[in-house]
Amino acid sequence: MVKRYSDLYLDARRALLPSYGQEQAGFVARQLLCAASGKSQEAILANRDKFAGESVCDTMESWTLRAVAGEPLAYILGQWEFYGMTLEVTSHVLIPRDDTMAVAELAVRQTLMLEHDPRVLDLCTGSGCIGLAIANQVKDVRVTLADISREALAVAKKNTVAHKLTGRVSCVQMDVTQTAPAFLGQFDLIVSNPPYVTSGEMLELEPSVRNFEPALALDGGGDGLDFYRAIVEHFKDSLKPGGFFCFEFGMGQGNDVCRILKEAGFQILEVKKDYSEIDRAVLAQKIREEEMHRGEQENSL
Ligand code: GLN
DSSP: OOOBHHHHHHHHHHHHHHHHHHHHHHHHHHHHHHHHHTOOHHHHHHTTTSBOOHHHHHHHHHHHHHHHTTOOHHHHHTEEEETTEEEEOOTTSOOOOGGGHHHHHHHHHHHHTOOSSOEEEEESOTTTHHHHHHHHHSTTOEEEEEESOHHHHHHHHHHHHHTTOTTTEEEEEOOTTSOOOGGGOOEEEEEEOOOOBOHHHHTTOOHHHHTTSOGGGTBOOTTSOHHHHHHHHHHGGGEEEEEEEEEEOOTTOHHHHHHHHHHTTEEEEEEEEOTTSOEEEEEEEEOOHHHHHHHHHHHHO
């Protein structure tokens, strides 16, 4: 049955009301209708008394059911905004979160200060959001996006192509729990938003995360720190002397992540908060061999 645009909107909003509440329901209904019809909000308003085609009506019906079932809007729309880019997302990758702006900003700022064709590696890249933000902001940087999941890498690759960054961005499959492959070479900066949810927290995730987002991208082991230990151990030699690690971490994990970095010979340069004023990201620099030895000598004097 075909419907008018106004009814498509109102029916979706009514269905979404119990789970989304007054304000959000209208917003989600509008987003769905714009994407389903390929029209702007203004065009929908101007055409509100016109009938939409059958496929728009069918799409709205199935998308509304998915939204009512709790599926995040990003997966239904198949795309999400991050750092001024529209990125494709599927259920194989985490939805880029506002929290992740902290690590992305730290990494972009540090990369802008690097000289001579810098190289950046984004580990556990998922949709590619952090590495692509860096490539998009820093014109001469070459970026490698790495993930263990082939499905995630396929998404990262599509996003690279969509943003015309294939000349400077490459995608490789990589398991960070294994030694870094020799072909990788060395980087100026390695950034990562690895899985950091503890085993205990995994049981208490919100349904929209637990039921729809990939556990592989969230589960950081017993204390949530497995991937920081693995990345620091396996990839510190993939950093040039004086190179940088830049990590996102979970609420309350800052001290532990900084300790892992310091124990491996890194100096903490900055801890950055997210929009909720929670410590969320760290930038650390590899202390050069000479400086380490100098430190040792001074200690022994
Ligand atoms: N911030 C995400 C969440 O708790 C977790 C992201 C991650 O594990 N890297 O939903």
